[in-house]
Amino acid sequence: MSAQSEPRGERELIAAIARRLGRRPPPDGLVRGPGDDAAVTRAGKFAVTSIDTVVEGVHLSLATHSPADAGHKALGAALSDLAAMGAWCGEAYVSLAVPPALGPARALELVEGMADLADRTGATIAGGDVVSASELVVTVTVVGWADSAEALAYRDGARAGDLVGVTGQLGGSAAGLLLLQGLEATLPRATRDALLERHRRPEPRLALGRALATTGASAMIDVSDGIATDARHLADASGVAVAVELDTLPLDDGVAEVAEAADRDPAQLAVTGGEDYELLFTAPPECRSDLERAAGGSRLTWIGRVTSGGGLVLRSGDGRSLDLSGFEHL
Amino acid sequence: MSAQSEPRGERELIAAIARRLGRRPPPDGLVRGPGDDAAVTRAGKFAVTSIDTVVEGVHLSLATHSPADAGHKALGAALSDLAAMGAWCGEAYVSLAVPPALGPARALELVEGMADLADRTGATIAGGDVVSASELVVTVTVVGWADSAEALAYRDGARAGDLVGVTGQLGGSAAGLLLLQGLEATLPRATRDALLERHRRPEPRLALGRALATTGASAMIDVSDGIATDARHLADASGVAVAVELDTLPLDDGVAEVAEAADRDPAQLAVTGGEDYELLFTAPPECRSDLERAAGGSRLTWIGRVTSGGGLVLRSGDGRSLDLSGFEHL
Numbered sequence: 001m002s003a004q005s006e007p008r009g010e011r012e013l014i015a016a017i018a019r020r021l022g023r024r025p026p027p028d029g030l031v032r033g034p035g036d037d038a039a040v041t042r043a044g045k046f047a048v049t050s051i052d053t054v055v056e057g058v059h060l061s062l063a064t065h066s067p068a069d070a071g072h073k074a075l076g077a078a079l080s081d082l083a084a085m086g087a088w089c090g091e092a093y094v095s096l097a098v099p100p101a102l103g104p105a106r107a108l109e110l111v112e113g114m115a116d117l118a119d120r121t122g123a124t125i126a127g128g129d130v131v132s133a134s135e136l137v138v139t140v141t142v143v144g145w146a147d148s149a150e151a152l153a154y155r156d157g158a159r160a161g162d163l164v165g166v167t168g169q170l171g172g173s174a175a176g177l178l179l180l181q182g183l184e185a186t187l188p189r190a191t192r193d194a195l196l197e198r199h200r201r202p203e204p205r206l207a208l209g210r211a212l213a214t215t216g217a218s219a220m221i222d223v224s225d226g227i228a229t230d231a232r233h234l235a236d237a238s239g240v241a242v243a244v245e246l247d248t249l250p251l252d253d254g255v256a257e258v259a260e261a262a263d264r265d266p267a268q269l270a271v272t273g274g275e276d277y278e279l280l281f282t283a284p285p286e287c288r289s290d291l292e293r294a295a296g297g298s299r300l301t302w303i304g305r306v307t308s309g310g311g312l313v314l315r316s317g318d319g320r321s322l323d324l325s326g327f328e329h330l
Numbered sequence: 331m332s333a334q335s336e337p338r339g340e341r342e343l344i345a346a347i348a349r350r351l352g353r354r355p356p357p358d359g360l361v362r363g364p365g366d367d368a369a370v371t372r373a374g375k376f377a378v379t380s381i382d383t384v385v386e387g388v389h390l391s392l393a394t395h396s397p398a399d400a401g402h403k404a405l406g407a408a409l410s411d412l413a414a415m416g417a418w419c420g421e422a423y424v425s426l427a428v429p430p431a432l433g434p435a436r437a438l439e440l441v442e443g444m445a446d447l448a449d450r451t452g453a454t455i456a457g458g459d460v461v462s463a464s465e466l467v468v469t470v471t472v473v474g475w476a477d478s479a480e481a482l483a484y485r486d487g488a489r490a491g492d493l494v495g496v497t498g499q500l501g502g503s504a505a506g507l508l509l510l511q512g513l514e515a516t517l518p519r520a521t522r523d524a525l526l527e528r529h530r531r532p533e534p535r536l537a538l539g540r541a542l543a544t545t546g547a548s549a550m551i552d553v554s555d556g557i558a559t560d561a562r563h564l565a566d567a568s569g570v571a572v573a574v575e576l577d578t579l580p581l582d583d584g585v586a587e588v589a590e591a592a593d594r595d596p597a598q599l600a601v602t603g604g605e606d607y608e609l610l611f612t613a614p615p616e617c618r619s620d621l622e623r624a625a626g627g628s629r630l631t632w633i634g635r636v637t638s639g640g641g642l643v644l645r646s647g648d649g650r651s652l653d654l655s656g657f658e659h660l
Contacts, residue, residue: 031479032479032484035485035567036484036485036567037412037550037551038378038379038380038412038414038415038417038472038474039377039380040376040377040378040379040415040482041376041379042375043373043376045372045373046361046371046372047370047371047372047373047377047473048368048369048370049368049369049370049421049456049457049473050367050368050369050423050457051423051424051425051457051469051471052425053425053427053459053461053469054461055427055463057464058461058462059461082367084367084368085366085368091379093380093381093471094381095383095425095469097383097385097467126379127379127380128381129383131383131385132388133385133388133465134387134464134465135463135464135465137427137463137469139383139425139427139459139469141379141381141423142368143377143473144368145373146370149361149362149370152370155365155366155367156366220367221367222367237365237366
């Protein structure tokens with residue numbers, strides 16, 4: 001942790017954070033953790049690095065997220081970028097800009113939420129910085145590793161004829177947020193809780209991302225903004241068109257009920273809601289069964305095709321069109 | 331650059347940033363720069379990584395720093411941590427939390443200041459994130475590289491009998507800040523300008539850090555908080571005492587005049603002012619001439635000794651004591 005310009009409260013918070021992080025024995029690759037000018041780690045052949053920032057009031061709200069949820073979400077969103085590359089999970093470096101009103105106990109809870117996810121995914125929180133600010137800003141840099149640059153999946157590898165697949169289920173995060181915002185919907189308690197958890201604690205698909213990248217996925221991206229945006233990013237980067245069949249989208253349990261209560265098309269939650277942190281990928285048709293095998297028990301759904309041309313086409317069997325004009329992040 | 335939750339203004343800013351960063355041909359080691367889920371770089375054997383955050387109003391002020399100064403300072407402070415380890419400079423990952431009032435033109439100026447320093451030091455800005463916030467928060471993660479973990483300098487290697495040295499000159503940043511805050515002092519224009527520059531645009535001592543680490547420095551830390559704090563960190567980490575002779579401290583030109591105008595002891599500016607981003611190091615006496623040779627034309631000053639015991643002792647030949655009680659960062 002940096003010692004730069006830290007008043008007493010920050011020093012104590014840093015010490016408490018160091019105690020929490022010190023609970024886990026340091027992994028073999030960590031030569032120096034927090035406490036020096038920089039961390040030192042044994043490197044793989046290729047470093048895969050992403051930086052992600054969440055701002056309270058913009059990307060999450062402490063009215064709907066506990067501090068531990070916020071910590072989980074900030075690290076989870078960053079690790080999802082490593083998943084989308086198919087990298088091995090390595091280290092995380094965390095900057096906390098903490099408003100005085102948050103208080104050290106809740107700041108520490110935030111770190112706990114992050115450290116629990118790190119422990120579970122095998123990430124090492126190897127360094128950080130704590131500063132004062134007027135609002136909560138959490139920045140996480142994650143560093144993953146790969147043995148070869150070709151073993152990774154990029155956004156630009158999709159080719160005409162490829163299938164389009166997605167992991168897991170969609171729309172759950174957007175539905176969970178609508179419930180958190182007070183929407184009334186008739187749902188079994190367990191379904192409701194699962195949707196809330198989906199929004200508060202997204203799960204980075206690290207093992208699945210590695211499996212897909214090494215088993216023939218030609219392109220991959222994580223679904224952070226919703227596939228309306230993310231599939232378009234992939235199409236644009238690859239110079240192809242992506243066509244998605246709306247009727248095939250795997251919806252989380254309860255999304256249909258929440259959409260009905262909100263007077264929305266369920267597909268809209270899946271397509272524009274975002275924050276599901278599933279993986280959207282493309283692959284040549286001949287890799288299909290290998291990919292399904294590589295996914296093990298995890299769900300893969302084939303939702304479309306790559307064609308020549310450009311842009312994103314969202315199609316429905318009943319010919320209904322999905323209103324995407326002016327769609328906002330829910 | 332991440333695409334997460336970005337309104338139009340952020341997308342345009344990200345595109346402008348990408349154009350600025352694209353002006354320089356990508357270095358050999360960069361497999362993927364901004365634009366995918368993560369950057370991919372060819373790694374060295376050991377990764378040396380630090381994350382640093384500066385908040386407008388806490389660590390710098392746009393009343394006294396141009397946006398380009400702020401960008402330079404945020405990257406410079408982070409790179410200084412790599413210098414203090416003796417690492418090769420590698421990549422930087424930048425998160426900008428930008429208040430609407432800053433505006434895209436000034437946000438881009440900030441990136442320009444950062445990119446100019448990156449170009450000059452050989453750092454590659456390989457990724458980033460841009461988000462909206464109510465205040466300016468800039469977080470920089472820097473990744474440097476080393477061929478062996480033993481070639482690096484840590485804070486905990488100082489041994490009783492070692493000499494204590496410092497690069498460059500001290501107190502200039504604190505003096506520059508006092509001038510920026512309106513202090514009147516009689517100074518030649520060039521001296522005044524140099525002090526302002528010293529505060530606004532700290533220079534990371536990357537080459538010097540590598541030279542010292544590989545030529546016998548037993549411990550090293552960068553002077554971000556002032557040696558009263560930083561020498562104590564080094565002493566505590568090494569389990570030794572550090573004694574510094576105040577009369578030997580190399581002061582920047584003009585520090586004496588500014589201190590007099592501010593009715594302060596010049597040594598106080600050097601010792602507690604901070605933000606000089608020089609390197610404080612220790613070394614066995616037999617390495618002294620090797621280190622001086624390795625520094626080339628750069629100034630090294632021997633300012634004290636490591637002894638057994640603990641803590642920091644600040645000594646003056648005339649027996650005067652320096653009031654450090656309740657010292658604050660200037």
